[in-house]
Amino acid sequence: LFLKKLIRDELSAFGDPKQVMAKLYFPEHHLSHAASAYYASPFTDAAVLTIDGVGEWATASICHGEGNELTIHRELHFPHSLGLLYSAFTYFCGFRVNSGEYKLMGLAPYGRAGSEEVERYVRLIKERLVRMNEDGSIWLDQHYFNYATGLTMVKDEAWKGLFGFPKRVPERDELEQKHCDLALAIQQVTEECVLRMAREAA
Structure with missing residues (x-):
């Protein structure tokens, strides 16, 4: 809930907190898994399947990667995992x-x-x-x-x-x-x- 504040507080150890105002992004759990597989692969067009316990709510997802785009097409949601x-x-x-x-x-x-x-x-x-x-x-x-x-x-x-x-x-x-x-x-x-x-x- 207060993760952004916690991160900003920790970053303030490196300098003036007013100067450490970069935007913080929180990518989707399964999209992160898919991105780490797809963007590190030699493929420019691929299906990407992610299966784990649970991310935010997704427990499995099917993505499609083409060029530099990665799109989630289907998801299975908690508690079905x-x-x-x-x-x-x-x-x-x-x-x-x-x-x-x-x-x-x-x-x-x-x-x-x-x-x-x-x-x-x-x-x-x-x-x-x-x-x-x-x-x-x-x-x-x-x-x-x-x-x-x-x-x-x-x-x-x-x-x-x-x-x-x-x-x-x-x-x-x-x-x-x-x-x-x-x-x-x-x-x-x-x-x-x-x-x-x-x-x-x-």
């Missing part, structure tokens, strides 16, 4: 949100590809947690999630009922095959969503 869906599984498997997602991704190859258990988890994710549209947009059933209104990523009891086991407590619970299978299932669902978004962007 592929990044937050992945973070919810990070949390449920006992890793820290916003820093442990790479561990969930690293756990996925230990899942049993093609097994009944992985296929069951994929089916549960698609039937109960996320509706995936052909254009790559998603809708998350907020009856299972807590990140929009609470202090945790998911409603622990609802997920326990859905998957048949509780959230893993890292200091107490060992990683088991079921965690590997669940990691593989959400990896497969995430990849399917990303490919749909990429096709839509192209």
